[in-house]
Amino acid sequence: MRDKITKCLSTALEVKLDNVKFEDITAENFSEWDSLKQIEIVVLLEEEFDVRFSEEDVPKIKSATAIESILSSHGS
Numbered sequence: 829m830r831d832k833i834t835k836c837l838s839t840a841l842e843v844k845l846d847n848v849k850f851e852d853i854t855a856e857n858f859s860e861w862d863s864l865k866q867i868e869i870v871v872l873l874e875e876e877f878d879v880r881f882s883e884e885d886v887p888k889i890k891s892a893t894a895i896e897s898i899l900s901s902h903g904s
Contacts, residue, residue: 829904833895836872840865853892877904 830850837853838845841860845853855861861869870886873879873895879902881889888894 829896829899830892832876833873833892833899836876837869837892837895840868840872850892855890873899877902879904 834845834850834853841858843858843860855866866886866889870881870889873889874881877899879899881898885898888898
């Protein structure tokens, strides 16, 4: 799951994340992660994991670990 999350984030943010620890992939650490990229991240994740995020989930998507937790709660 982590590889897929990292791939989606790398694609959306247009940055290489190969040498970045999963726990360090956060909106705070990447200036590229703005509100428009947030939408792109959500769309990519929904397509990759075949899920639909709720209105409550979307604002929580601020880090790779948060994404992992939300996806786990969706059974992905």
